[in-house]
Amino acid sequence: MAQLMKSVKNMNPRDHKSTVAAGYDEIGEIYGNQATRSRTAQRTKYESVLLDSLDERARALDLGCGSGIPTTRRLARKLQVIGVDISEMQVKRARANVPDAEFICSDMATLDFPSATFDGISAFYSIIHLPRDEQAALINAIAKWLRPGGTFVGCLGVRDIEADCDETWMGTPMFWSTFDADTNRRIVNESGLVTISALEETTYLRGEEASLHGESETFLWIVAKKLDQL
Numbered sequence: 001m002a003q004l005m006k007s008v009k010n011m012n013p014r015d016h017k018s019t020v021a022a023g024y025d026e027i028g029e030i031y032g033n034q035a036t037r038s039r040t041a042q043r044t045k046y047e048s049v050l051l052d053s054l055d056e057r058a059r060a061l062d063l064g065c066g067s068g069i070p071t072t073r074r075l076a077r078k079l080q081v082i083g084v085d086i087s088e089m090q091v092k093r094a095r096a097n098v099p100d101a102e103f104i105c106s107d108m109a110t111l112d113f114p115s116a117t118f119d120g121i122s123a124f125y126s127i128i129h130l131p132r133d134e135q136a137a138l139i140n141a142i143a144k145w146l147r148p149g150g151t152f153v154g155c156l157g158v159r160d161i162e163a164d165c166d167e168t169w170m171g172t173p174m175f176w177s178t179f180d181a182d183t184n185r186r187i188v189n190e191s192g193l194v195t196i197s198a199l200e201e202t203t204y205l206r207g208e209e210a211s212l213h214g215e216s217e218t219f220l221w222i223v224a225k226k227l228d229q230l
């Protein structure tokens with residue numbers, strides 16, 4: 001195990017991304033169906049925070065949108081959504097599941113949009129798959145892509161783990177990378193976004209979900225705003 005962790009840690013970030021993309025190509029449909037059946041309270045709550053902060057047909061970006069269910073689909077009922085995912089199969093599924101939204105297959109870390117393109121940006125359970133050395137740059141980009149007054153909602157990690165790898169997560173190799181909660185709070189503050197809330201929230205899982213992901217999971221849930229221009 002120590003040997004495996006060492007080799008994973010020393011891998012090129014591109015290899016981590018290939019692992020993540022291939023993993024979700026394989027298990028993304030099961031993940032999305034399960035996430036839809038057993039919606040976490042945090043998912044529902046933070047989707048609502050974003051939806052309530054935005055006007056009808058406002059422009060939104062969903063980073064790491066997965067198969068589009070359940071979150072992108074709910075957002076797209078009110079907003080004009082662009083979903084982005086690194087997995088080609090996830091994008092294919094999302095296009096079928098959410099015909100009203102637009103989807104791009106891309107690494108979120110290499111995206112670029114003009115400043116002030118979006119009224120809202122979401123990233124549910126996705127930034128944790130990005131090598132953590134790239135996470136601050138992404139949060140800075142989110143701050144740039146938001147319009148003044150716009151809202152970012154998403155979850156980040158709570159533990160200081162540079163390379164967390166499971167060879168058999170849901171039956172496929174998977175990679176995560178996270179900072180502790182205080183480092184993540186600092187990264188958001190340094191991006192220029194104004195933090196509205198940054199709470200560590202634990203979800204207790206049951207049944208099928210608990211057998212796949214363990215009995216509980218904790219994330220740092222961020223709600224942050226770009227200041228209105230003065």
Ligand SMILES: C[S@@+](CC[C@H](N)C(=O)[O-])C[C@H]1O[C@@H](n2cnc3c(N)ncnc32)[C@H](O)[C@@H]1O
Binds near residue numbers: 032106124
């Ligand atoms: C745990 S799933 C979450 C999906 C969806 N946001 C949800 O809440 O159900 C993580 C998703 O992020 C995508 N992802 C991971 N790393 C990514 C990256 N660097 N760029 C874009 N998407 C990525 C994965 O392919 C996967 O579909």
